[in-house]
Amino acid sequence: MTIESGAPVVVGVDGSAAALDAVRVATREAAYRRRSLRVVHAFHWPLAVAPLGLVPAVPADDSLRREAERVAAEAAAEAGKIDPEVPVTAVVIDGAPTPVLLDEARDAALVVLGHRGLGGFAGLLIGSVTVQVSARAECPVLVVRGEPRADGPVVVGVDGSALSTEAVAFAFEEAARRDAPLVAVHAWLDPAPVAPGDLIPMMYDLTALGEDEERVLAESVAGWAERYPEVSVRHRLVRGAAAPVLVAESASAQLVVVGAHGRGALGGLLLGSVSHALLHHAHAPLAIVRHRRTADAA
Incomplete structure (x- = not known):
């Protein structure tokens, strides 16, 4: 090698x-x-x-x-x-x-x-x-966590955010290295307020919302699928909370990839709720991406 x-x-x-x-x-x-x-x-x-506070306890030997x-x-x-x-x-x-x-x-x-x-x-x-x-x-x-499985897909969580884009790029690189298929997962919920004062309409078209979310998934993956044509890609659009959906997907995966924060993350949090939940409950190794260092830049 x-x-x-x-x-x-x-x-x-x-x-x-x-x-x-x-x-x-x-x-x-x-x-x-x-x-x-x-x-x-x-x-x-x-x-x-010590009398003046905490000091290094240097032992008599090394x-x-x-x-x-x-x-x-x-x-x-x-x-x-x-x-x-x-x-x-x-x-x-x-x-x-x-x-x-x-x-x-x-x-x-x-x-x-x-x-x-x-x-x-x-x-x-x-x-x-x-x-x-x-x-x-x-x-x-x-x-x-433990010994990972050698087979199964690389699973990536997609939500259209900037860090999600970095996660998708990293996931394609990993799938290509491992000669593994890629499953791009986008979970969505009904509209909810994300900031104080947000107004949610009394009625909304679930079909139209689903189509919008499907576009988010397709657009997030499209450019990278063209760059890595050897990687087999499956889209998975799920109506539900992202964390439990990705935890379930991790059971058959060899790797799960997410961004450190997603669209709904608050700036004061160390990690977004989805990445934090996966840290605790994912069944496969978890890659958390804030910055992606490419081979050319490394």
Whole structure:
């Protein structure tokens, strides 16, 4: 396999089983892209109480640092088992996980994370680092839960928004790399107010609304279908809430792709409601796209 120069695939690790799942998927993603893999472990000293406040609790030896290096090395070794042809670099970087990974994302083709690491509370389905990095990273973020299926389509959520357009482009690229079909899903509901003072008509034509929504789906996909003629595309227009529709579609998918925010997202939210729901409930790996780094730009 010839490795192309450019942005690597980055995977965050913390010694958890979920992180090793992410390493396995990240290695395959690096192979798809012919890129190197960069294994990143964020290391920060625990804090201790001192008379003047919290200070780093520096141990008498460097055992914590050695443990961090062991975690990174173990993850790199796991990557080598999956595909020994993928070049792997393992690094330990001082800092908290979220800022370290966001900094790594600036120069990455893709960031891959487990759905929850060692810092996750048992009652939470998704770790806070995963949510924050997914919402703010400057490249697509792939969130892994367990071992993904090797078959099935790439599913992309479409709503006509700018980030949906980025998600559609990313989904076509992934479907072409994987030689997989693409299912473009657009779910719609009856008209609802999206801003204070919006007036909803007492009566509206459901047939006309359905035709409008079908146009949104067709126009969102059309240009990319021409660019990737080898990708078999199926349109799925569903009257219903997007989150449960996409969760159901994820059960038979090898990958689900959405934008970080959709048309109805509020600016103050870290993630849109659909992407947030899929982070918690999708059955397949989930790619969340805010910025798409093309092969030419990477």
